Amino acid sequence: MKNEKFYNVSKQATEDSLNYFLNLIITARIETGVRSNSLCLDEDVNVYAAQVLKNFSHPTYLAETRKYVHLYESDLIARQSEYQDLRERFYLYKHTADHLFFMIGILRGINKNVPTHHAFFRLSDEVYIARARAYYAEAAEYQHKLRGRADGVSEVLSKLSAHFPVYLNLFYHISEHYFGFIEKFSDGEWFHFIHKNIIHKEGVDSRVYVQLMDEFLCHLSSWKKGHHSEDRDLLRILSAELKRLNPDFHYNVESILAARAA
16 A cells, blocks of 8 residues: 555644654654564564554555454454465454454454443453464464565564564553544444544545544544634534535534533
């Protein structure tokens, strides 16, 4: 996937998306005391982790890789038996591991939305962490078989498997200190906002639309935190403009504003 630009509202400037996420990874390493190359020669892991963050911000990637992601091990094994192509098996393990990496590290766990009456069937994050390590190891092995030797991809996946809890902690840190806006949404709000307005909408990732979406999310987070009149007014303006660009855009801004007024 080619690199892209995005509009950073806080800096009022256009930035390279991959470089932005890479800087977050490096900053997190410094702030958590795990410098690059302190575990092994792992600057390649920095780039890979940044790419994971970038990928999960892109609706096209999510749509294209959804078929490879299986959280139930029985489903994953069944799908593996269906795939005779080693490349497909590689994708199966890699994309499932990436999904676990992002969900546990950035969105704070797999079980957030599991209903209480299904609690008996929940698996702990520790189980999923162990599986992510195993899946990265499997992906590395399939890559090795595909190339007939170790290469850059198999090596970085092996490093992720070997030191996964350390790299996962970087995502925890980024989520807490740099992606705090996620906590301003309820689980239901976040699910419906993303799935209705981004993931299933082809052709809405134009530069203007994405820039406006960035601003909308920024002001929504700010409103929920401080309830400033400027954020209220801009939410109404941005919502109307997003609706104009994408008629299927849906977020009930007035209900959020009314809840505060009540």
